Amino acid sequence: METSEWHIERRSSFGSESPLAREAGNVPETGSLSIVVLGASGDLAKKKTFPALFHLYLQGFLPPDEVHIFGYARTKISDDELRNRLRGYLVPKKGASPQQLEDVEKFLQLIKYVSGSYDSEDGFRLLDKEISEHEYLKNSVEGLSRRLFYLALPPSVYPSVCKMIKTCCMNKSDLGGWTRVVVEKPFGKDLESAEELSTEIGKLFEEPQIYRIDHYLGKELVQNLLVLRFANRFFLPLWNRDNIDNVQIVFREDFGTDGRGGYFDQYGIIRDIIQNHLLQVLCLVAMEKPVSLRPEHIRDEKVKVLESVLPINDDEVVLGQYEGYKDDPTVPDESNTPTFATVVLRIHNERWEGVPFILKAGKALNSRKAEIRVQFKDVPGDIFKCKKQGRNECVIRLQPSEAIYMKLTVKQPGLEMSTVQSELDLSYGQRYQGVTIPEAYERLILDTIRGDQQHFVRRDELKASWQIFTPLLHRIDEGEFKPLPYKPGSRGPAEADQLLEKAGYVQT
Numbered sequence: 001m002e003t004s005e006w007h008i009e010r011r012s013s014f015g016s017e018s019p020l021a022r023e024a025g026n027v028p029e030t031g032s033l034s035i036v037v038l039g040a041s042g043d044l045a046k047k048k049t050f051p052a053l054f055h056l057y058l059q060g061f062l063p064p065d066e067v068h069i070f071g072y073a074r075t076k077i078s079d080d081e082l083r084n085r086l087r088g089y090l091v092p093k094k095g096a097s098p099q100q101l102e103d104v105e106k107f108l109q110l111i112k113y114v115s116g117s118y119d120s121e122d123g124f125r126l127l128d129k130e131i132s133e134h135e136y137l138k139n140s141v142e143g144l145s146r147r148l149f150y151l152a153l154p155p156s157v158y159p160s161v162c163k164m165i166k167t168c169c170m171n172k173s174d175l176g177g178w179t180r181v182v183v184e185k186p187f188g189k190d191l192e193s194a195e196e197l198s199t200e201i202g203k204l205f206e207e208p209q210i211y212r213i214d215h216y217l218g219k220e221l222v223q224n225l226l227v228l229r230f231a232n233r234f235f236l237p238l239w240n241r242d243n244i245d246n247v248q249i250v251f252r253e254d255f256g257t258d259g260r261g262g263y264f265d266q267y268g269i270i271r272d273i274i275q276n277h278l279l280q281v282l283c284l285v286a287m288e289k290p291v292s293l294r295p296e297h298i299r300d301e302k303v304k305v306l307e308s309v310l311p312i313n314d315d316e317v318v319l320g321q322y323e324g325y326k327d328d329p330t331v332p333d334e335s336n337t338p339t340f341a342t343v344v345l346r347i348h349n350e351r352w353e354g355v356p357f358i359l360k361a362g363k364a365l366n367s368r369k370a371e372i373r374v375q376f377k378d379v380p381g382d383i384f385k386c387k388k389q390g391r392n393e394c395v396i397r398l399q400p401s402e403a404i405y406m407k408l409t410v411k412q413p414g415l416e417m418s419t420v421q422s423e424l425d426l427s428y429g430q431r432y433q434g435v436t437i438p439e440a441y442e443r444l445i446l447d448t449i450r451g452d453q454q455h456f457v458r459r460d461e462l463k464a465s466w467q468i469f470t471p472l473l474h475r476i477d478e479g480e481f482k483p484l485p486y487k488p489g490s491r492g493p494a495e496a497d498q499l500l501e502k503a504g505y506v507q508t
């Protein structure tokens with residue numbers, strides 16, 4: 001949020017209830033809302049979760065007379081120490097006004113810290129006591145209180161934490177209110193471990209209580225995909241194998257694993273980015289029109305796409321590891337972990353047979369960018385022989401500088417009848433000046449409060465996505481598939497560009 005646009009507007013967390021929530025039959029709920037950030041001492045909590053809560057607070061979605069926020073972790077710190085740690089992530093870097101500083105302080109006062117372990121009841125009983133006191137103070141009718149648990153924690157502790165929540169911290173009555181649990185990625189390491197985790201958590205919570213977050217689903221242009229595809233006559237007849245030659249979904253970062261090498265080395269780029277973020281985007285690009293916008297209708301269509309993906313062909317995979325990755329002391333010298341991957345997926349259905357979906361992700365590359373590039377086939381019977389024709393492309397840039405643009409061929413202005421490639425450009429910064437695009441986490445946390453699971457991953461979706469990548473991942477883990485070295489700051493291994501060309505992509 002732009003600092004100049006800060007203002008607190010009083011809204012209930014259901015105040016601007018979405019048509020979708022209404023359609024799904026969710027009734028507005030009131031009563032105290034307790035948001036518990038487990039792993040409050042960690043990186044995600046301070047960089048993303050608390051700032052997202054702060055922005056929701058500023059916009060009036062977390063009214064102080066209903067809401068209290070609890071941080072929970074093992075680290076022994078006081079309320080004030082946690083607040084001091086968070087302050088730097090909330091106060092604008094330059095020129096904070098007195099009003100902004102006051103907003104930060106008021107927000108920080110909503111936060112209470114509880115220290116405890118993740119696998120014993122003492123800490124969670126204490127947490128429950130604190131939550132109950134807050135509920136009592138806010139005059140909530142017992143049973144109508146809402147409890148949201150956000151697991152900003154390593155997945156290894158999800159089962160024990162869920163068990164503790166179930167044993168000690170549930171909303172106390174079935175009369176109303178709710179208890180919801182948000183879990184972060186990576187959810188498992190392969191099909192078997194993900195299913196095991198799902199089963200364990202599934203014994204404790206019903207599917208509507210579990211919010212598997214994938215923050216790419218909260219990005220503005222990812223959320224726009226359904227609208228773009230299904231509300232525009234332009235796209236309806238063209239979005240298929242008859243017209244589209246290939247689709248690229250690309251994630252690049254211009255920095256390495258930066259202090260997260262220990263975590264990253266156990267997962268690698270496919271588990272960190274491709275199996276979740278890029279595959280979710282693929283689903284929205286490739287799925288059929290859902291019956292309605294109800295979460296279950298959308299997720300049913302996503303599962304169908306995932307189940308139609310063919311086994312990955314070895315010839316259509318390029319892995320890379322940037323030079324210097326192993327200099328990180330937390331990364332083993334013999335690490336085989338890819339920090340770059342290009343993988344071609346093929347969808348075996350009537351719409352997409354024969355169209356390669358090229359998923360590419362890499363760390364320490366030459367730029368930071370995430371985009372979808374849909375390349376159309378050549379125009380048949382071309383009559384403009386004077387110059388090589390460029391192909392039409394529809395590019396959806398997720399970040400930075402959100403944009404949708406169409407590359408097309410037009411007449412070169414002037415006396416000659418020659419052609420040139422140009423763009424129809426919808427750059428959000430220009431078209432929507434002054435409009436603040438919400439952070440993905442902000443939007444998704446609000447969805448969890450509203451009970452809208454549209455942008456969260458369902459258990460069968462997760463299973464289908466692991467099914468696609470597990471055989472390849474096992475071979476990488478066993479050292480059968482080796483990453484190629486590439487220079488930091490480059491495009492990645494040259495072989496990835498060759499694969500792109502082989503898959504049919506033509507540089508326009």
Ligand code: NDP
Nearest residue numbers: 039041042043044045073074075152153154155184185186
């Ligand atoms: P951290 O490593 O910072 O861990 C969060 C907290 O968990 C720590 O402060 C620590 O708290 C506790 N913790 C750490 N390791 C262990 C352990 N082995 N056993 C028990 N507790 C432990 O993780 P992040 O905050 O980076 O990530 C949290 C979750 O979010 C992970 O699942 C991660 O994959 C995911 N995620 C993170 C992103 C990021 O940018 N950081 C982005 C997207 C997803 P204490 O010791 O005080 O209890």
Ligand code: BG6
Nearest residue numbers: 185215253272273277370399440
């Ligand atoms: C996270 C990955 O899920 O997404 C990180 O664990 C990555 O490795 C991050 O840096 C990228 O998110 P964004 O929103 O900056 O593209």
